Amino acid sequence: MQKRSHLPPLQTLRAFETAVRLASFTRAADELALTQGAVSQHVRALEAKLGVSLFVRERGGAVPTQQAHALALQIRQGLNVLERAFDAPMRKHKNAGMRDRAREPVQLTISVLPPFADRWLAPRLGRFARKHPHIELSLRKETTLARLNGHDGVDVALRYGPGTWPGVQAERFMEEEIFPVMSPRYRDGARPRRFADLAHCTLLKHRYQPWEPWFQAVGLDLTEPRGAPVFDDAGKLLDAASDGRGIALARASLVERELAEGRLVRLWKRRVTDIYAHFVVWRADSPKHEAIDALRRWLREEVIRRAG
Structure with missing residues (x-):
């Protein structure tokens, strides 16, 4: 029987990594084209799954913990591996023979x-x-x-x-x-x-x-x-x-x-x-x-x- 994966959804991992890297839910939302609330939900879902608090909620925002930094680093490395694995081949250059001065x-x-x-x-x-x-x-x-x-x-x-x-x-x-x-x-x-x-x-x-x-x-x-x-x-x-x-x-x-x-x-x-x-x-x-x-x-x- 195939074992059930314990990995969180990829979007949750990406939202968490971005929030830690930018130290801001708002900036993470801008980069990922999500709402701030969506980023916050992803982070809370990950915290619930792990049973730990990954951010310290303060009046001025949320500050990632040392555990969050360590986890984000591992996720970042994993995402980088995935990105390389699925890197699409370069598109063929269109009209490569055209001379610049004619454009x-x-x-x-x-x-x-x-x-x-x-x-x-x-x-x-x-x-x-x-x-x-x-x-x-x-x-x-x-x-x-x-x-x-x-x-x-x-x-x-x-x-x-x-x-x-x-x-x-x-x-x-x-x-x-x-x-x-x-x-x-x-x-x-x-x-x-x-x-x-x-x-x-x-x-x-x-x-x-x-x-x-x-x-x-x-x-x-x-x-x-x-x-x-x-x-x-x-x-x-x-x-x-x-x-x-x-x-x-x-x-x-x-x-x-x-x-x-x-x-x-x-x-x-x-x-x-x-x-x-x-x-x-x-x-x-x-x-x-x-x-x-x-x-x-x-x-x-x-x-x-x-x-x-």
Whole structure:
């Protein structure tokens, strides 16, 4: 007799993981295109199934517990595995033989997080303009999740996350390596020698980039640092590290300039790939599919150029 599965519904797991990652039922509802009440119901259903409280309900919102963070990390890794397993093959490029100069001018509005726009995308846009002069890229730097519904003026988005957003097409174009960085001025340049030495350092924390995946990857039995300075913006996190205020967990794409200029140094060469990745996201029925296809191809080319 086949055993009955004890797994909660996938939508419940996704709602819970998103609520923990964003530390907000409201933000989770926006990302998943659900109501706040629906997200809350999913979380309560999971709490009832496990017999534990996963959030501390406060006046200003709900705060995930340490157990919630640990469970969400495992769910996040599982969702990432599923996403890779069912990743659809790339669509064939339409009208690939058409020459750019014969095409009508197109304006493509891109929603992108400010740190990624400023530190990775903007310095490379000159190459895109030279290759596709008929496409004018307009960057909308924002932290809110663009709905791509035809009413917000956004044609395509570059997102960092699990790649599971309802109602849109999502294509992974770059994985992200994460590693600790510090200023040569921090502790007068005395670097921690072993991974375990981080337990005695000031660890700067990004609200949406937890340390635990890196801890687990290098075999450290540590949890998220408590009482650490917390930043919502990855750029400000790296600025704080450059000022010598502590050690930050950096994404390779955002820290290229600081490493090249010596304002930050990388600690250890251990390669750890983040469970999240960079995705280009668009609507399947977008009337600007040719320009979006050109952007997708160019992004992949830039990643190859960067690796080389």
